[in-house]
Amino acid sequence: MVASALAGAPATAAENDARRARGEAALAKITGAEGRTVVETIRRTSPELGDWIVDFAYGDVFSRPGVSLCTRELATVAALTALGNAQPQLKVHVEGALNVGCKPDEIVEIIMQMAVYAGFPSALNGIAAAREVFEKKGVQTSAMKAATDAAQPAAAPGR
Amino acid sequence: MVASALAGAPATAAENDARRARGEAALAKITGAEGRTVVETIRRTSPELGDWIVDFAYGDVFSRPGVSLCTRELATVAALTALGNAQPQLKVHVEGALNVGCKPDEIVEIIMQMAVYAGFPSALNGIAAAREVFEKKGVQTSAMKAATDAAQPAAAPGR
Amino acid sequence: MVASALAGAPATAAENDARRARGEAALAKITGAEGRTVVETIRRTSPELGDWIVDFAYGDVFSRPGVSLCTRELATVAALTALGNAQPQLKVHVEGALNVGCKPDEIVEIIMQMAVYAGFPSALNGIAAAREVFEKKGVQTSAMKAATDAAQPAAAPGR
Amino acid sequence: MVASALAGAPATAAENDARRARGEAALAKITGAEGRTVVETIRRTSPELGDWIVDFAYGDVFSRPGVSLCTRELATVAALTALGNAQPQLKVHVEGALNVGCKPDEIVEIIMQMAVYAGFPSALNGIAAAREVFEKKGVQTSAMKAATDAAQPAAAPGR
Amino acid sequence: MVASALAGAPATAAENDARRARGEAALAKITGAEGRTVVETIRRTSPELGDWIVDFAYGDVFSRPGVSLCTRELATVAALTALGNAQPQLKVHVEGALNVGCKPDEIVEIIMQMAVYAGFPSALNGIAAAREVFEKKGVQTSAMKAATDAAQPAAAPGR
Amino acid sequence: MVASALAGAPATAAENDARRARGEAALAKITGAEGRTVVETIRRTSPELGDWIVDFAYGDVFSRPGVSLCTRELATVAALTALGNAQPQLKVHVEGALNVGCKPDEIVEIIMQMAVYAGFPSALNGIAAAREVFEKKGVQTSAMKAATDAAQPAAAPGR
Numbered sequence: 001m002v003a004s005a006l007a008g009a010p011a012t013a014a015e016n017d018a019r020r021a022r023g024e025a026a027l028a029k030i031t032g033a034e035g036r037t038v039v040e041t042i043r044r045t046s047p048e049l050g051d052w053i054v055d056f057a058y059g060d061v062f063s064r065p066g067v068s069l070c071t072r073e074l075a076t077v078a079a080l081t082a083l084g085n086a087q088p089q090l091k092v093h094v095e096g097a098l099n100v101g102c103k104p105d106e107i108v109e110i111i112m113q114m115a116v117y118a119g120f121p122s123a124l125n126g127i128a129a130a131r132e133v134f135e136k137k138g139v140q141t142s143a144m145k146a147a148t149d150a151a152q153p154a155a156a157p158g159r
Numbered sequence: 160m161v162a163s164a165l166a167g168a169p170a171t172a173a174e175n176d177a178r179r180a181r182g183e184a185a186l187a188k189i190t191g192a193e194g195r196t197v198v199e200t201i202r203r204t205s206p207e208l209g210d211w212i213v214d215f216a217y218g219d220v221f222s223r224p225g226v227s228l229c230t231r232e233l234a235t236v237a238a239l240t241a242l243g244n245a246q247p248q249l250k251v252h253v254e255g256a257l258n259v260g261c262k263p264d265e266i267v268e269i270i271m272q273m274a275v276y277a278g279f280p281s282a283l284n285g286i287a288a289a290r291e292v293f294e295k296k297g298v299q300t301s302a303m304k305a306a307t308d309a310a311q312p313a314a315a316p317g318r
Numbered sequence: 319m320v321a322s323a324l325a326g327a328p329a330t331a332a333e334n335d336a337r338r339a340r341g342e343a344a345l346a347k348i349t350g351a352e353g354r355t356v357v358e359t360i361r362r363t364s365p366e367l368g369d370w371i372v373d374f375a376y377g378d379v380f381s382r383p384g385v386s387l388c389t390r391e392l393a394t395v396a397a398l399t400a401l402g403n404a405q406p407q408l409k410v411h412v413e414g415a416l417n418v419g420c421k422p423d424e425i426v427e428i429i430m431q432m433a434v435y436a437g438f439p440s441a442l443n444g445i446a447a448a449r450e451v452f453e454k455k456g457v458q459t460s461a462m463k464a465a466t467d468a469a470q471p472a473a474a475p476g477r
Numbered sequence: 478m479v480a481s482a483l484a485g486a487p488a489t490a491a492e493n494d495a496r497r498a499r500g501e502a503a504l505a506k507i508t509g510a511e512g513r514t515v516v517e518t519i520r521r522t523s524p525e526l527g528d529w530i531v532d533f534a535y536g537d538v539f540s541r542p543g544v545s546l547c548t549r550e551l552a553t554v555a556a557l558t559a560l561g562n563a564q565p566q567l568k569v570h571v572e573g574a575l576n577v578g579c580k581p582d583e584i585v586e587i588i589m590q591m592a593v594y595a596g597f598p599s600a601l602n603g604i605a606a607a608r609e610v611f612e613k614k615g616v617q618t619s620a621m622k623a624a625t626d627a628a629q630p631a632a633a634p635g636r
Numbered sequence: 637m638v639a640s641a642l643a644g645a646p647a648t649a650a651e652n653d654a655r656r657a658r659g660e661a662a663l664a665k666i667t668g669a670e671g672r673t674v675v676e677t678i679r680r681t682s683p684e685l686g687d688w689i690v691d692f693a694y695g696d697v698f699s700r701p702g703v704s705l706c707t708r709e710l711a712t713v714a715a716l717t718a719l720g721n722a723q724p725q726l727k728v729h730v731e732g733a734l735n736v737g738c739k740p741d742e743i744v745e746i747i748m749q750m751a752v753y754a755g756f757p758s759a760l761n762g763i764a765a766a767r768e769v770f771e772k773k774g775v776q777t778s779a780m781k782a783a784t785d786a787a788q789p790a791a792a793p794g795r
Numbered sequence: 796m797v798a799s800a801l802a803g804a805p806a807t808a809a810e811n812d813a814r815r816a817r818g819e820a821a822l823a824k825i826t827g828a829e830g831r832t833v834v835e836t837i838r839r840t841s842p843e844l845g846d847w848i849v850d851f852a853y854g855d856v857f858s859r860p861g862v863s864l865c866t867r868e869l870a871t872v873a874a875l876t877a878l879g880n881a882q883p884q885l886k887v888h889v890e891g892a893l894n895v896g897c898k899p900d901e902i903v904e905i906i907m908q909m910a911v912y913a914g915f916p917s918a919l920n921g922i923a924a925a926r927e928v929f930e931k932k933g934v935q936t937s938a939m940k941a942a943t944d945a946a947q948p949a950a951a952p953g954r
Contacts, residue, residue, distance in 0.1 A: 038283070041287075042283060042286055043302075044290075044302070044303065044306055045267060045286050045289065045290045045293075045300060045302060045303060046267050046270075046271055046286055046300070046302060047302050048271065049271045049274065049282060049283070049286060052271075052274060052279075053279060057279055080280065083243070083280075084244075085242070085243035085244045085280075085281070085284075086243060086280035086281070086284065088280075088283075088284070089279075089280040089283065089284075
């Protein structure tokens with residue numbers, strides 16, 4: 001049999017059938033409504049590319065154990081910030097990082113760090129993408145909170 | 160003579176005079192009105208860069224035999240999708256591919272393939288660019304046609 | 319059912335079981351011994367990444383109809399030349415292009431064309447990669463043949 | 478002492494205190510109001526990244542002697558045009574180049590040259606960025622002036 | 637005062653003096669002997685670039701709290717794998733990830749994931765870099781251990 | 796006539812004939828023996844790509860007035876350092892920068908500056924390329940001279 005020449009036994013039917021379900025679940029958990037919209041939009045022009053996102057990217061890759069989903073999302077944010085040519089996807093994964101429990105400050109730390117590895121323009125554009133998502137989701141970094149607090153005079157005591 | 164030290168005889172005058180005409184013809188055939196607008200716009204700031212597009216890119220490179228124009232355009236679509244930092248030019252060459260006879264499904268296949276070589280974000284952004292051009296030109300991939308047909312209820316029999 | 323929310327019916331077991339076999343066959347046809355070595359080497363550190371090459375890259379993507387294998391390989395050569403950061407993979411796919419029937423002159427044409435879209439350094443490094451593969455495989459472009467012929471004096475007539 | 482193991486004496490307090498002031502001065506001289514806005518915007522999400530722009534990028538790097546500020550800005554314009562993934566920063570540095578005395582024609586020459594090293598799409602998008610800045614600042618290249626002059630009929634003599 | 641126009645109070649002398657020491661300590665902890673060699677080599681041609689690595693990259697960026705050093709190193713591995721143009725630095729940071737307590741399997745997971753965001757060639761070259769470091773350091777992923785165990789017949793019982 | 800539709804009059808024969816000679820002269824002046832070897836090597840596989848280097852890159856682009864050759868070479872060094880995927884060409888242009896009168900310290904300054912725009916790995920690999928060329932050519936930066944002087948004890952007076 002051809003398949004056995006290179007690898008072990010091919011995936012069993014049960015395992016194969018589970019890819020789509022695993023992928024859908026991971027996509028929903030990580031990207032929420034955003035990811036679903038992306039996949040549905042892509043499917044209108046290329047149904048298979050939409051399937052590959054679900055089955056391969058989320059069913060095969062993001063469903064693997066061994067690294068927390070927050071670490072996976074921070075690694076994705078790091079890579080997309082460094083590449084600097086995929087702003088829409090960067091925003092989806094900043095939101096994904098929030099969805100799986102990363103804190104806004106962690107996301108900003110990782111984007112800042114990219115100034116060292118990919119230069120300041122990549123880091124600046126990454127921060128701009130993150131800011132946009134934070135505002136849409138109504139979350140704040142420590143710095144954003146401090147600025148908001150500074151702008152609002154504290155209620156006078158005794159009132 | 161300096162020129163003969165490295166290469167054979169320099170281009171004859173007749174060959175040289177033909178570059179501009181060859182380039183104009185290739186530009187018109189491949190990019191239609193889009194390319195002309197790009198070149199005219201560039202010439203307002205940098206006339207020579209506009210000339211180089213016509214003379215070098217189209218007169219020297221795209222006018223060469225040995226590979227079909229459709230294959231050349233698909234290679235350009237592949238490269239621009241993979242680089243991911245030249246969306247306006249990607250759209251011009253998706254339209255160029257259509258102009259020289261590539262089919263919408265072929266263009267989409269090549270963009271999808273870039274998921275393997277440059278990652279999913281590049282492929283997704285490539286599909287978005289292609290979709291925009293397809294809608295402007297009124298052409299459809301098989302998947303787009305299927306979706307359109309599914310959305311339009313067939314005329315009732317007997318009418 | 320979760321899976322049906324986004325897409326149609328999930329892949330049947332028969333279709334899923336066929337991915338590995340399709341991938342192995344496409345890998346063997348396109349990359350020959352080179353691809354097998356790459357996959358086996360990767361599997362020693364990351365078995366799943368090796369599987370994904372076979373199942374996804376070759377079983378899902380390269381096995382699709384609609385574009386000839388030579389056009390797919392030329393598009394890959396174009397993209398890897400343009401990206402310029404994957405010389406080992408570029409060599410594998412120059413050889414892959416030869417394996418599926420592309421001519422050396424076609425491969426060189428597409429790499430030359432990248433001077434327009436990704437700059438001369440990318441094109442020069444692409445030509446160097448192609449030259450190395452051509453010499454290993456004992457094939458020649460028209461220019462290489464002309465240079466060889468020029469260097470070998472024709473046998474004297476009458477001998 | 479740890480610090481002396483790798484380098485000479487650590488920076489003195491006086492030298493260290495001067496970084497911020499040097500950075501502010503260089504930022505103001507080179508980028509004018511644009512740079513200040515960028516830094517203030519970044520600081521609302523990531524105060525430290527804003528500091529690093531001032532202290533490191535401008536206080537440490539751009540304040541160094543040995544190369545003129547115009548040459549530094551042209552090198553930045555070259556790099557950002559070639560990378561092609563940082564249009565907002567490219568515009569800031571086209572304006573920066575003008576602010577430190579580079580001429581519009583010099584800026585355009587360097588962007589045009591990038592067609593050779595990074596391909597025509599990068600050069601075209603670079604020219605578009607430069608054009609936008611030139612129009613905002615009311616400056617013109619020789620080509621822009623020639624086009625303007627050609628469009629305006631000279632006042633008739635004797636009137 | 638100029639400095640206060642954009643930011644708060646400039647760094648105090650005590651804080652500034654601490655940058656070098658913080659940077660040296662972080663560099664030693666994360667990159668061990670490798671990082672020291674890199675910095676010393678760079679200093680022979682550009683002393684200041686060597687200083688910036690210590691003071692800025694390690695003293696300012698990597699010394700920040702808020703994200704674990706292992707997460708920072710995995711983000712760096714992700715970015716350098718995705719960029720694909722900095723193999724020497726990728727190897728330094730694969731070793732750095734091990735030095736700060738990341739497990740070989742985690743490093744491989746993050747590199748594999750880059751197949752989705754930057755394409756398979758980047759992931760393959762990342763795995764090759766990681767493998768080289770793992771062998772030098774004498775560490776193994778689960779897959780490497782399984783292969784080693786399979787190749788060594790178990791000692792006969794009763795001996 | 797087609798050509799006149801987009802641009803002014805096509806190049807005259809005299810101007811066209813001069814491209815090759817101009818290109819050969821610029822290539823020789825800037826890159827010396829290195830550039831000739833590159834062009835000859837490329838011509839063995841792709842004669843036309845070799846011609847385009849001479850005629851377009853050197854005859855059309857590098858022969859233009861308006862920017863000094865040293866500034867052009869520094870811009871090329873900046874771009875190739877930032878792109879980080881063309882080390883052989885970077886070395887040719889570091890040597891080219893020296894050939895047209897740039898000082899070693901200027902070259903190093905521009906490469907260092909790329910740490911800000913493309914990240915430290917690009918700058919480090921750029922410095923390594925420059926160091927290699929400096930040693931081959933027997934030139935030194937101020938830092939290299941200082942290190943050499945420090946390593947050689949001064950001759951004792953009176954001996």
